[in-house]
Amino acid sequence: MSFIYFIIIGAIAGWLAGKIMKGGGFGLVMNMVLGIIGGVVGGWVFSILGLSTDGGTIGSLVTSVAGAVLILYVGRLIKK
Numbered sequence: 001m002s003f004i005y006f007i008i009i010g011a012i013a014g015w016l017a018g019k020i021m022k023g024g025g026f027g028l029v030m031n032m033v034l035g036i037i038g039g040v041v042g043g044w045v046f047s048i049l050g051l052s053t054d055g056g057t058i059g060s061l062v063t064s065v066a067g068a069v070l071i072l073y074v075g076r077l078i079k080k
Contacts, residue, residue, distance in 0.1 A: 017065055034071060
């Protein structure tokens with residue numbers, strides 16, 4: 001069940017990150033991948049900054065979106 005939870009949160013986070021960064025998204029599969037990787041990156045960055053989320057659904061979503069936005073930003077810098 002937790003695997004499905006990660007997929008759903010990842011898909012939503014990837015879609016939101018695409019909207020925040022003014023991109024149209026990358027399709028369902030890439031949005032899920034971006035959101036899942038964003039969750040890992042976001043958790044790492046939040047821990048470095050001393051921030052923590054409550055560990056619930058909203059906290060996971062915020063962490064994943066923040067990480068996915070960061071990944072998109074860095075990717076666009078590298079692409080230029």
